[in-house]
Amino acid sequence: MSVEGLFITVLMLLLGLVGVTLPFMRGRQKVGDVRALHVQQTRDALVTSYERVLATIRDLDEDHRLGKINDDDYQQERDYWADYGVKLLQLLEGDMSQFVDSEAAEESITVNADGELDQAVEDAIRNYRMALESAGR
Numbered sequence: 001m002s003v004e005g006l007f008i009t010v011l012m013l014l015l016g017l018v019g020v021t022l023p024f025m026r027g028r029q030k031v032g033d034v035r036a037l038h039v040q041q042t043r044d045a046l047v048t049s050y051e052r053v054l055a056t057i058r059d060l061d062e063d064h065r066l067g068k069i070n071d072d073d074y075q076q077e078r079d080y081w082a083d084y085g086v087k088l089l090q091l092l093e094g095d096m097s098q099f100v101d102s103e104a105a106e107e108s109i110t111v112n113a114d115g116e117l118d119q120a121v122e123d124a125i126r127n128y129r130m131a132l133e134s135a136g137r
Contacts, residue, residue: 046092052117053085073127
C-alpha cells in the first residue's frame with residue numbers, strides 16, 4: 001500500500017469516527033440550555049393558548065354578528081375570554097423562569113389552558129343547542 005493510500009484511509013477513518021461521535025457530543029446540554037429550552041416551551045404553550053383565545057373571540061363575534069348567539073350570552077362569553085386573554089398576556093410579559101423551576105407548574109399551565117378552552121367550547125355548544133331548542137318550541 002502506498003503512503004498516499006494509507007494517509008487517505010486514516011483520514012477517512014478519522015472523519016467517520018468524528019461523524020459518528022459528533023451527534024452524541026451535541027446531545028449533552030448544559031443546565032442553562034435545558035432551562036432555556038423549558039422557558040421557550042412554556043412561552044410557546046402560552047402563545048398557542050393566547051392564539052386560541054383570539055380565535056374563540058373572533059368566532060364569538062362572528063356568531064353574534066350572524067345572530068347565532070343572543071346578546072347576554074355573547075357579552076358574558078366575550079368578557080370571560082377577554083379576561084383570560086389578558087391573564088395570558090400578563091404571563092407572557094412576565095418572567096418565564098418562575099414556571100421552569102418546577103416542571104409540574106409548566107404542565108399545569110398547558111393542561112389548565114387546554115382544559116378551560118375545551119370546557120368553554122363544550123359550554124358554548126350546550127348554550128347553542130339550548131337556544132335552538134327554546135327557539136324551536
